[in-house]
Amino acid sequence: MNTPAEPRRAVVTLVELALAGLLIAWRCVAPTWHPFWRDILFLLGLYWIFLVLCRNTRAREGVTLALTLVCLGIYLKSVMQDLLFVANLLPPE
Amino acid sequence: MMAGLAWMIVANAAVLLAARTAVRRCGTGRPAADLVLFLLFRFAFIMALVIATGLAGLLTPLGLGLVSAALLAALLARGERLDFPWNLDLTPGIPRLALVFLAIFAARAVFQTLIYVPIDGDATSYHLPKVAEWARAGHLLVDLGNDPRAWFPSGLELVEAWWVIFLHHDVLIELAGLEFLLLAGAATWALAGWLGLGPFGSMVASLAVATAPGLSGQAISGLNDGAAAGLVLAGAALVVHRAPPALLIFLGGLAAGVKPTAVYALPGLLLLMFLVRKTPPSPNPGSTAWIAAGLALALGGFWFARNWVYTGNPLYPAFTKFVYDHLGRPMQRLGPSPATLIENLKVLVDFRLYDGRRPYHPILEFSAGWGPAIVACGLPTLVWALRASARMRTIAVAFAVSLASVLAQVVTDRFNLRFILWFPALPALGIGWAVERHRRLAIPAAVALAFTLLATTFYSHYSASFLNFHCRRDRWTEGAAWLLEIFPDSRVGTYGVFGPRSYLLYRPDFHVEVVSIRADSAADLRRELDRHGLDTLYAFSVHPKSPEGGILAEAVRQGWLHRITELGIYRARR
Numbered sequence: 001m002n003t004p005a006e007p008r009r010a011v012v013t014l015v016e017l018a019l020a021g022l023l024i025a026w027r028c029v030a031p032t033w034h035p036f037w038r039d040i041l042f043l044l045g046l047y048w049i050f051l052v053l054c055r056n057t058r059a060r061e062g063v064t065l066a067l068t069l070v071c072l073g074i075y076l077k078s079v080m081q082d083l084l085f086v087a088n089l090l091p092p093e
Numbered sequence: 094m095m096a097g098l099a100w101m102i103v104a105n106a107a108v109l110l111a112a113r114t115a116v117r118r119c120g121t122g123r124p125a126a127d128l129v130l131f132l133l134f135r136f137a138f139i140m141a142l143v144i145a146t147g148l149a150g151l152l153t154p155l156g157l158g159l160v161s162a163a164l165l166a167a168l169l170a171r172g173e174r175l176d177f178p179w180n181l182d183l184t185p186g187i188p189r190l191a192l193v194f195l196a197i198f199a200a201r202a203v204f205q206t207l208i209y210v211p212i213d214g215d216a217t218s219y220h221l222p223k224v225a226e227w228a229r230a231g232h233l234l235v236d237l238g239n240d241p242r243a244w245f246p247s248g249l250e251l252v253e254a255w256w257v258i259f260l261h262h263d264v265l266i267e268l269a270g271l272e273f274l275l276l277a278g279a280a281t282w283a284l285a286g287w288l289g290l291g292p293f294g295s296m297v298a299s300l301a302v303a304t305a306p307g308l309s310g311q312a313i314s315g316l317n318d319g320a321a322a323g324l325v326l327a328g329a330a331l332v333v334h335r336a337p338p339a340l341l342i343f344l345g346g347l348a349a350g351v352k353p354t355a356v357y358a359l360p361g362l363l364l365l366m367f368l369v370r371k372t373p374p375s376p377n378p379g380s381t382a383w384i385a386a387g388l389a390l391a392l393g394g395f396w397f398a399r400n401w402v403y404t405g406n407p408l409y410p411a412f413t414k415f416v417y418d419h420l421g422r423p424m425q426r427l428g429p430s431p432a433t434l435i436e437n438l439k440v441l442v443d444f445r446l447y448d449g450r451r452p453y454h455p456i457l458e459f460s461a462g463w464g465p466a467i468v469a470c471g472l473p474t475l476v477w478a479l480r481a482s483a484r485m486r487t488i489a490v491a492f493a494v495s496l497a498s499v500l501a502q503v504v505t506d507r508f509n510l511r512f513i514l515w516f517p518a519l520p521a522l523g524i525g526w527a528v529e530r531h532r533r534l535a536i537p538a539a540v541a542l543a544f545t546l547l548a549t550t551f552y553s554h555y556s557a558s559f560l561n562f563h564c565r566r567d568r569w570t571e572g573a574a575w576l577l578e579i580f581p582d583s584r585v586g587t588y589g590v591f592g593p594r595s596y597l598l599y600r601p602d603f604h605v606e607v608v609s610i611r612a613d614s615a616a617d618l619r620r621e622l623d624r625h626g627l628d629t630l631y632a633f634s635v636h637p638k639s640p641e642g643g644i645l646a647e648a649v650r651q652g653w654l655h656r657i658t659e660l661g662i663y664r665a666r667r
Contacts, residue, residue: 016480026442034447040472041442048476061531064473068537071469076544078449079465 013052020048038074043067094260100158101259106175107165108138114173119340119378119385125283125295126334126375129327132276136252136347137385138164140392143251143258147233154259156231187293188535194300194542201550202274205313206267210601213455216315217596218634219243221266222607224253225599228261229606234399238609239590241410246396248351249273249317262602270312273320278303280326281518287333288484290525297538298518298525301471302326304545305517306453307462307510314455321352322514325362329491329518332365335374339382341366346389350396354512357502361495368487415590429501437500437509445510453549457511463520464549466541471520474527474534482526492519586610586627588618589641589661592634613640615647618654622665630654630663 023045027036036042047067054060112134120127142164146157211221219240226235237243252269278299285295303309311319328344348355397407406412417423426433441461444450446468450459463471478485496516503509528535584606587595598607608625612618622630635641645663648654655664 040446040468044472044476047473051477051480060477061533064477064527064531065533065537067473068470068534071473072465072537072541075447075465075469078447079453079548 016052017049020045020052023048034074034078038077040071040074043071094262097154097158097259097261100154100161103165104142104158104161104255104259107161107168108135108142110168110173110175111135111138111164113175114168115381115385117173119337119382121331121334121336121340121375123283123286123334123375125279125286126330126336128279129276129283129330130336130340132272132279133327133344133347134385136248136272136276137343137389137392139255140248140251140347140350141388143254144233144392144395147227147254150232152227152233152254152258153231154261157255157258186291187296190539191293191296191300194539194546195296197546198300198304201546202271202312205550206265206271209267209313210263210597211266211313211315212597213314213316214592214594215242215456217594218592219245220247220250220317221253221315221596222593222599223247224250224257224266225263225596225603225607227254228257228603229599236609238593238595239587239611240593241413241415241590244396244400244404244409246350246353246393248347248392248396249320251350253315264601266315267313270315270319273323274303274308274312276323277308277319277326277515277518280323280330281521283330284326284333284488284518285522285525287330288482288488288522288526290522290529294525294529296525297528297535298521300542301466301521301524301538302518304464304542304549305462305467305514305521306448306464306545306549307455307457307460307514308517309549310453310455310457310462311511311514316455316511317352318511318514321348321355321512324348324351325355325358325495325515326518328358328362329365329488329515332362333369333372333488335369335372337375337377337382339378339386342386343382343389346386346391346393349393350389354503357499357512358495358515360498361491361493364494365487365491368491423504424506426502426504429498431501433503433505434497434501436505437503440505441500441510441513456508458507461510462514463517464541464545466524466538466545467517467520470527470534470538470541471517471524473523475520475523478523478526485522485526488522489519492516584608584625584627584629586622586625586630588612588630588632588645589635590639593631594633595631598631612644615644615651618644618648619665628665630665631661632663633661635661 023041027039027042027045047063050063051060054063112131115134115138116127116131120130142157142160143152146152146160149156151157151160211217219238219242222238222240223235223243226237227233249269252272253266256265256268257263281299281302282295285298290298308319308322311322324344324347328341328348331341331344400409401407410416411427416425445459445461446463448460448462448464453462454460475485475489479489496513499512503512524534524538528538583604585598586608587593587598588610593609595607595609599605608627610618610621610625610627610630612621622628632641632645635645637646645654645656649656649663653666655666656662657664
């Protein structure tokens with residue numbers, strides 16, 4: 001894996017954490033219609049911090065798999081909201 | 094019909110061989126990038142043939158077929174042969190499930206082509222009526238109708254005409270959009286190759302892009318944003334593979350002729366050129382590539398020259414009253430704005446990313462149209478890939494700059510995310526990167542792709558009620574019964590500036606003559622209807638408070654015009 005060289009690692013880590021924090025902070029100020037735990041950007045921020053902190057490949061794979069499933073659930077719930085998905089298949093009267 | 098079919102086969106053989114010859118002369122030597130170039134050259138030859146025959150008044154099955162046959166004969170006489178030399182490394186390493194997805198996707202594309210009719214408002218108002226006029230007149234310089242947006246560059250429409258002219262029928266018109274979707278997939282494959290992904294990761298990334306609801310919907314709708322997205326991705330692919338400048342200019346010329354707003358993404362592509370400048374360039378093909386660049390610039394410039402000649406303004410209808418809607422709001426902005434960028438970013442990540450406000454829809458009303466694979470699988474895996482791959486970071490920085498450039502320049506309206514349909518390729522590459530290293534991550538990707546395939550087979554446009562009206566089960570013969578009932582005439586007038594939706598009036602075989610009526614008063618209107626001998630007037634888009642609405646109301650009040658349905662259909666009394 002192409003991790004940054006040692007002397008630069010601290011700076012890169014700080015930049016990464018700042019970007020992850022930005023994703024989390026965005027949710028804190030944005031007037032979204034969904035709660036924070038259903039905000040994909042918010043979850044991506046947390047996930048990014050996890051990737052910075054954890055170097056175990058198996059753990060990363062497991063968490064990534066879990067996150068994609070959670071995001072899939074969030075997305076599918078969103079498109080099925082108000083039966084919009086059904087409206088794709090049935091005539092919208 | 095059979096003769097047209099034969100000419101269509103000959104003509105397609107000609108442009109395929111011509112494109113193959115061009116790639117042989119000035120390809121990059123890199124299989125995936127050369128596939129992208131092959132598709133681009135095919136578009137260029139199609140556009141050149143349609144423009145040339147159209148200007149000569151030979152835009153008929155026989156005219157276009159004979160010119161194509163001459164091209165084919167010339168190429169064969171020179172000893173050119175159509176082979177398929179690109180080893181895309183389609184090894185058995187690709188799981189069977191991915192190939193099944195690909196097969197289902199291809200079958201669905203054929204199904205949608207055969208059963209759908211483009212019925213989107215923009216497509217039926219100003220993209221496709223000119224294709225119908227070209228097919229009817231056999232000429233390229235025709236009355237473009239009342240919607241000023243018909244004067245925009247029409248590169249996609251040339252390819253649509255290619256699939257229409259030979260059969261004199263629109264059953265295959267969607268193939269044009271699907272060809273550009275293929276370009277988007279091929280470009281993603283080329284980008285994946287540059288990242289070092291193998292065939293499995295490349296295929297997953299390409300499938301994720303090609304099945305994204307926005308892009309796949311655009312491909313079958315007659316709209317050109319998907320085509321522009323394919324060209325932007327092709328640009329990125331050629332840049333990372335260090336195609337020579339002449340070929341990039343070639344691409345730019347084509348893009349200018351398809352949708353000039355693709356230029357909004359240029360800053361990121363220029364940055365990408367800078368970032369990859371130290372990687373080995375592809376072989377310089379010399380003068381052949383510059384000839385191709387010149388051809389593409391001529392093809393793209395054709396529309397601006399036409400506008401200049403006919404209106405005095407090469408960018409018409411820009412800088413006219415027509416850039417404002419009926420409420421006086423500008424429909425598009427000129428130049429970037431940080432406030433617009435922030436506003437557009439907010440609507441993207443806070444709301445439209447989730448596609449929850451409307452059913453999937455080609456014009457992307459209130460949605461991004463990226464779909465579950467890109468959003469749920471692509472975004473998380475992209476974060477991981479960005480940390481691991483320097484080349485992924487290179488592409489990501491360039492895409493981010495292009496994204497910011499586009500979002501800073503498009504007005505925040507209901508549909509504006511159609512301008513960034515190329516961006517999902519980045520998270521798609523993240524999926525490809527991840528599934529190749531961690532096969533278990535293919536599970537959610539497969540679920541998401543399956544859902545997308547299912548959910549986008551019928552768009553909201555094409556829901557069951559619309560199937561009765563618009564998806565012509567008998568489109569090879571007469572078209573939908575309702576249209577016959579309302580418009581039994583073989584001549585119809587249309588009235589109204591924006592969104593007249595006149596394409597469907599032509600009928601699938603273009604046998605109806607549609608006359609665009611221009612009138613500034615009720616007396617004018619009556620005179621024009623009389624002059625053209627018209628009884629029926631279709632004014633679907635006329636707002637009651639617009640000047641045209643006032644004229645129609647006055648004509649009705651005078652008693653010689655009757656409104657016969659709420660759909661804006663009028664009958665003149667004689």
